[in-house]
Amino acid sequence: MVDETQLRQWGRNVIDIERNALDNLYQYVDSAEFATACRLILECTGKVIVMGMGKSGHIGNKISATLASTGTPAFFVHPGEASHGDLGVLSENDIILAISNSGEASEILTLMPVIKRMGLPIIAVTGKPESNMAKLSIVHLCIEVPEEACPLGLAPTSSTTATLVMGDALAVALLQARGFTKDDFALSHPGGSLGRKLLLKVSDVMHKASELPLVSHNICITDALYEISKKGLGMTAVVDDDNKLVGIFTDGDLRRVIDAEVNLRKTSISDAMSRGCVTVSDDILAAEALKVMEEKDINGLIVIDEQQQPIGALNMLDMVKAGVI
Template sequence: MATPSQLRQWAREVIDVEIEALQGLQQYIDDAFVAACELMQQCKGKVIVMGMGKSGHVGNKIAATLASTGTPSFFVHPGEASHGDLGMLTEGDVVLAISNSGEASEIMTLMPVIRRLGIPVIAMTGKPDSSMAKLAQVHLNIKVTKEACPLGLAPTSSTTATLVMGDALAVALLQAKGFTADDFALSHPGGALGRKLLLRVDELTHTGTQLPAVSESVTISEALLEVSAKGLGMTCVLDDDGHLSGIFTDGDLRRVLDARIDIHATAIGEVMTRNPITLADNLLAAEALKLMEEKKINGLVRVSPQGQPLGALNMMDMLKAGVL
């Protein structure tokens, strides 16, 4: 039975081999890579990804990454394509065919039909002189010096290189198209990504009677009752016209106590934080979180264009909503 030290050593050797493989991949970001990007960017239909075995599993992920980053794409199994699924291909599509050997028979069987349909093919192989590479309009080289498998049989370094080349294509296209976080959110409406990218501050803020607010003239002790009652660790401070003139937070309270200020006789307007950072209605929750982290603050107030407080939120609200 292997010892713990042997297991760790073998694992480190795998990582070292795969890092070396990825460093070698840099040389293949060449004119062919540019040509593949241009072909996919000009595609009027969809990028159809194909691959058998491990290449197919990686191809599935590449297709999903392309689709979620602004390049419409889906995976077609070459074996199923020979039995009717090739009908999914239409004029204007581009095929991204993946095979480390470049000789996958299931894909080679499809090549004459794909060419007859006038659909351009990008081949991603580890052998530039392979049949697939020669038949494709563009060949992307993913050759690795060796597999991380000590037997040299299990696809390891080669599949990692394939995956990274696919990511390189997807991200290069994302940036070329000017794909934004809002665009990304439209294809990720569910789960944590959806919450982070679609949720806006107006959906999180405490409003109405839940909004902590006091006038400038009340004493600090009276303001603390409002802070405690609303449970946000802060309160808005309003002028006579109902506009936000400042806020008072737990941090302000610590400074007041350190200064030994009489909380029963001093007006909140004298110790509040003036000109606080505020939120606009259309701000994303993720943007508000970034602002809070950058400014090292735990609470924010949402205001109207006229400066009236509309709602407030704190870091706990971000946590509950899954944004944090």
């Protein structure tokens, strides 16, 4: 039975070896080839077609997804399927990003004459500068590693990590060169939680119009409780005669007045409400409003306009339903 100390040491060895492989990668990112590859992709008016077999294919899939989500149109084409019809997706404006640690993937090499006949630039990502793929490409990005983390030297480990990081380096360099913003990112992720955090505004989440809990400052607490119960947000905005916000009354305020044995029918809501309540505008991101609630340790917010008049309300449950949390 292998003891826990040995298992942990083996795990640490892998991290050490792969960290060393990434340190070794600096020299290849610092090379002229990396900048050339970036310029070629930036000038490309079509798509980046990523290819790779086996483990390189899995990494290629991730690289194509990262490129596509950060402003560089890209998708993965399996080299084996490409030779049986999928090569038809290529257009004259595309560029090829071919991945193979050995640089000798036969499925990709078989396609290269056809790709070159179409006049498409090929960027090869390999661990062997002298390989056929490297020689047949217009640009070669080296991802050679000192050693694999696999003690047998067989399973792709350090090499796949280096390839993935090289792909990330390309994608992020291109992102910055394009001036890609958070808003651009959100538009390519509308269905995910990232998109919701970057796209949803308070106006998209808040309760408004007839759903907004709102009472006048001169009514009694009992009438205010009726409004709270009716709207179901656990709070109500309190306004003056000009419909400007003067306070908020919440479930917490109710517990406080009950403990003080206040007469709910005779006491005005203005004497029991919390003044100087935290507010937000409707044009900020819902994620920003959530941050305000978390920092202030509150469960709800009143939304006001430029005239300090309440136009909406929202609470933590609304954030959960909207997928902001």
